[in-house]
Structure formats: C-alpha cells, structure tokens
Amino acid sequence: MDFFTYQQQALHAESVPVSDIVTQYGTPCYIYSRATIERHWHAFDQAVGEHPHLICYAVKANSNLGVLSVLAALGSGFDIVSGGELARVIEAGGDASKVVFSGVGKTEQEIAYALQLGIKCFNVESIPELDRINKVAGEWGKVAPISLRINPDVDAQTHPYISTGLKANKFGIAYDQALDTYLRAATLPNLKIVGMDCHIGSQLTTVAPFVDALDRLLALIDQLAQHNIHIEHLDVGGGLGVTYKDETPPHPDAYAKAMAARLDGRSHLQLILEPGRAIMANAGILVSKVEFIKQGEEKNFAIIDAAMNDLLRPALYSAWMDIIPVEQHQDRPVASYDVVGPVCETGDFLGKDRQLAIAAGDLIAVRSAGAYGFSMASNYNSRCRAAEIMVDGERTILVREREKLQELWKGEHKVS
Numbered sequence: 001m002d003f004f005t006y007q008q009q010a011l012h013a014e015s016v017p018v019s020d021i022v023t024q025y026g027t028p029c030y031i032y033s034r035a036t037i038e039r040h041w042h043a044f045d046q047a048v049g050e051h052p053h054l055i056c057y058a059v060k061a062n063s064n065l066g067v068l069s070v071l072a073a074l075g076s077g078f079d080i081v082s083g084g085e086l087a088r089v090i091e092a093g094g095d096a097s098k099v100v101f102s103g104v105g106k107t108e109q110e111i112a113y114a115l116q117l118g119i120k121c122f123n124v125e126s127i128p129e130l131d132r133i134n135k136v137a138g139e140w141g142k143v144a145p146i147s148l149r150i151n152p153d154v155d156a157q158t159h160p161y162i163s164t165g166l167k168a169n170k171f172g173i174a175y176d177q178a179l180d181t182y183l184r185a186a187t188l189p190n191l192k193i194v195g196m197d198c199h200i201g202s203q204l205t206t207v208a209p210f211v212d213a214l215d216r217l218l219a220l221i222d223q224l225a226q227h228n229i230h231i232e233h234l235d236v237g238g239g240l241g242v243t244y245k246d247e248t249p250p251h252p253d254a255y256a257k258a259m260a261a262r263l264d265g266r267s268h269l270q271l272i273l274e275p276g277r278a279i280m281a282n283a284g285i286l287v288s289k290v291e292f293i294k295q296g297e298e299k300n301f302a303i304i305d306a307a308m309n310d311l312l313r314p315a316l317y318s319a320w321m322d323i324i325p326v327e328q329h330q331d332r333p334v335a336s337y338d339v340v341g342p343v344c345e346t347g348d349f350l351g352k353d354r355q356l357a358i359a360a361g362d363l364i365a366v367r368s369a370g371a372y373g374f375s376m377a378s379n380y381n382s383r384c385r386a387a388e389i390m391v392d393g394e395r396t397i398l399v400r401e402r403e404k405l406q407e408l409w410k411g412e413h414k415v416s
C-alpha cells in the first residue's frame, strides 16, 4: 500500500491533503509517513523470522529526531557514523546497547563517548583504528566490543560514488588481511571480538552481490573458529535499493530472507542488517512551490523554491527523482521542463526534461526523497533549511521547524 496517493486529483500523505500541510507549514518542506516507515522496518524484521537478528537503521539516511523516535519505539537498533548521530539516537529515545558504530575516522572523543554509553559494537575499519580503540578503552577502564569491517572486494554494480566494497574504496579491511587483523585484535587487552561486518554499497538492485559478500564472510568466520576466535554476530550492512524510476530491486522481504537462509545451521550467529534508504526513501516527499515558469530559447524552466541545498542527489549523482504535481489540473497544457532551484549553480536542478502540467504558484512533490534528502541538506547561498513534517494517519507533527535567518549566522562573529 502506498501512503502518498491521489484522492480526487489531490496528493495526500496518509489521510492528509498535502496542500493543507503546505498551508500550515509553507514550502519547501519534507513530509514523512509514519505508517510507511513502520511498514518498511517490519518488512525487514519479519522476513528474518526466528533467526536471532537486529535491524540497525542507518541514521545517515534520515536523522530527524521524529524519524528516530518512531524507529526507537519499534525496538530498532541503529547504525551510526559519528558522535553526532549517536547523540541524536539517545535524544530520540534509542537504546545504546543496540547501536553499531561504523565509519573510517572515529575520533578519540567519539570512541570515549560511545564506550561510556555502552554501545553494542564498533565496526572497525583499519588497524590504526583498532589500536586507537584499544588505547581509549584502556584509558577509561573499559573493554570495547569490536567487529572488523571486511572489504570483500565484491562489485556492488551501483554508482561509483556509493560503491564501498571494492579494493579501491577507502572502506574496511582488505579480505586478504582480515585473518591477520583478527589475530592481532585478539592480542589487544582492551578489546573483545564480537562480530564481523561489511557494507558493499548503496542502492543495490540485485541480491547476488549481497550473497557473494555474505558467503565470503562466512568462510572467514569458519577460518577464525579454527583459531579459536568465535564470532557472535554477522553484520551485512545496508544498501538495498529502492525504485526511483524503473529499477526493480528485490523486496526487503526477499532480500532479508535470502540473507537469513545463508545462516541456516548457524543458530548462534546473530544477523545484523543496516538498511537506511529502503526504510526511508519512499517514506518521504519534498514539496515545493513553482515560483516562475521561464520560457528559454531551448528549454522551459520551472523555477521552484527548493534547490540543490535541500536535495543534493540530482546534482551530486545525476540521480533521477520523480516529480509530480500536488494537484492534478486536467486543464493545464503539458510541457517539458527542467525543474530548477534558485541556487547560483548550473548543477542546481531537481529534474530535467520532465513532462508536467504546471503553472506558477502550483505545488510539486519530489518523490522518494525521505532518504538522503534533508540529511544532506546545506545552507549554501544562505538558504534556510526546510521544515520537516511527520504524518501519522490524520495527524501532522512538525518534527523540525523551518530554519530562521538568525540561525544562519549563529556562532559567527563580526570583526571590528
């Protein structure tokens, strides 16, 4: 079931007309559907079934407190990549003991903070990081639970900027060095080896690379057992893709079942999944107003009040995102538009050559914008970041106020 649908030509978010939300909160705004978030999370959780598992939502996809609190209430775990994300999880009511900490550049302060809170595991990405965690844990009189993020050298067949599991990528410990690195970790007094981890990329549309990576990790787990190193959990990362246009990724159910099936006969090995996009992308839209229709010599432009600072994906990856009118007007002529924002960059577009029946003053919605939308927003061109609204049935909750001008220079100082 889709929770963003037209009813009498008017786009609704769950039971609420999107235009009503705009009347109350203005544009641009992100609108999220609680029911969609919950449905996606349950799809992963239920597909794994009885096998011990933990769904650790990847906070980077959307770190709004409203979103995190909905997931925390479901009992979700969280995958974080910074102390800031950890603080958000705690603020939202998340459970630190269900947090895994990924990322190649954890600082000493971040490590100490996570140790004090008692997170589930550090996903370690290099030997120097291993030494650093051992040192900080010693200083705090703690034993740090760790897993090694293994780079399985599997081609995720996705956009090169979001592929992470190849030898050429900065992430993880090379497969060939994995055994030696585990043996070394086992000698460090302030570490406890608890897991193994990988994450091969984002927006994957087939199961095969995930299964290849998983099988490579299982072989390594068996090898470690011969050295008396016993792995309690296997974290296969996130990366399951969604449909933006015509992609046909596997359903979370099929994906999670395929992962769990490989662990048959390993009933003590907990499975961890770190989905971000698959939970949030289709749970959110970005709504914007058409300010002007500009007829150029070669092209028509729909100039809207959202821009690359609000939604970077088209500019950064040439990502295609669906753009639809909030009200369907049968009487308007259809024309081809480049949908662009007011930012002073040629790359500031949200869509190119889109067939739309729109006029100045209309509202448009960018679909599948719930993941890597607001979380990658910036203040470029001194633009205030958009408001964020959660819809829950007939309720609308302002989960982030529109940024105010004074907040733009908070912490800055004039020079006399």
Ligand SMILES: Cc1ncc(COP(=O)(O)O)c(C=O)c1O
Pocket: 058, 061, 079, 102, 103, 199, 201, 202, 203, 237, 238, 239, 240, 274, 275, 276, 277, 278
């Ligand atoms: C370590 C890690 N886990 C999980 C994710 C979430 O990925 P996705 O949003 O593609 O599910 C990412 C981002 O790609 C990541 O780097």
Ligand SMILES: N[C@@H](CCCC[NH3+])C(=O)O
Pocket: 060, 162, 202, 203, 313, 371, 372, 376
């Ligand atoms: N930000 C990216 C995904 C990167 C995933 C982070 N590891 C996107 O919008 O598609």
